[in-house]
Amino acid sequence: MVQNLLIISCVIFVSLLLVAEYRASVGLVSGYLKWLSKPAASLVFVLLALAGGALETSYGIWILAGLVLCMAGDIFLIPNAEKAFLAGMAAFALGHLAYIGAFLGTGPEISGLFLIGSAGMTAMAILALRWLWPTLAAFRAPVAAYSAIIAIMVATSFMASPGNSSAPNLTVIAGAIGFAVSDLAVAREKFVTQKFFNKLWGLPLYYGAQLLLASSV
Template sequence: MSFNIAAMVCAGFVALLLLAEHRGDERLRWIAKPAASLAFVLAALAGGAGESAYGLWVLAALILCMAGDILLIPAGEKTFLGGMGAFAAGHAAYIGAFFWGWPQLTAIFIVGAAAMIVFAALSLRWLWPHLGAFRGPVAVYTAIIAMMVATSFLAAPPTRPTPSLLVIAGAIGFAVSDLAVAREKFVAPAFFNRAWGLPLYYGAQLMLAASV
């Protein structure tokens, strides 16, 4: 399977997932979501993820995120926390990829890091009144996301320039899509959250998979 075919398969299952979310079809959700996530893992493998240390880190991140996607399907606090944990580990694996080779700090990284501190602070300020017992886990998770996006400005994927716009766009897309998840879980549940958050999330993962 080529990268392009895997990406198209992913897009097709995302469309089915949106249909499942709109209809509230639990059975179709259990089919479409794992399949869409498996497709971005296969896309990375097709792109050569096993041929470099950077690619292996990204592959690990994608597999962990696939586990998080599956854990978020059931409704329940324990599975939600498990999903958060899997995604946090996925973000950490992306950080490992972006730091591979110990790149030198640059001005664009400093600007990106400062922007992500502001983004994280504003996100937590918005969510804080709604989080209850989740305040601690969400604060830690938000810090990990901010670090993941900041380090994306340092990433040096094989055969790509540093900084890589593909990686930066994927990292930012991933972070922004998490706002849809947070709004759905803590603020205002609505199909609207999934309608824009899911395509953005899967598109971001495909961009990161393409960077290998």
């Protein structure tokens, strides 16, 4: 019951965030709404993990740490400033490292699925960098490092088996992939073209992915 209410709350806050982003895209004042809705939506996925018992297992603690770091990253990305964006990238990178710690802590074994996932994420990271490279300028090194970290995060998700299961966890895999794909919307917004469309699909996908990871504890 509590988990369902939290998920509904996240949907509401993300909807308000999209309203704020749309208002900003057409030149209307929306700062207050963005500062209210975005941290609130991010807080929800942290609370969802806590409600699911994140503090009771090592896996849950690692996931919770990642969620908190990602919440910090979300807040850093609210201002439109270069230093804030770099701080947000650093927070998200640390969040991904926490997720990697969670996935590797479940006693993973190398499997065919992991090898396929690794190959797919390597290809995705290379293609994304090739797409963004001409526009990155001083961000080339940070973005390349970040891309490598998120590729490893998704690859290790194919080995994660939290709880008593020995099989790959589809919730974890879907959350990891969703997170990675949502980052393409952030990259397109920052380095290619600023359009509300980037937020329209990227934000719901990002928050949905975080809710999946939070629910896996």
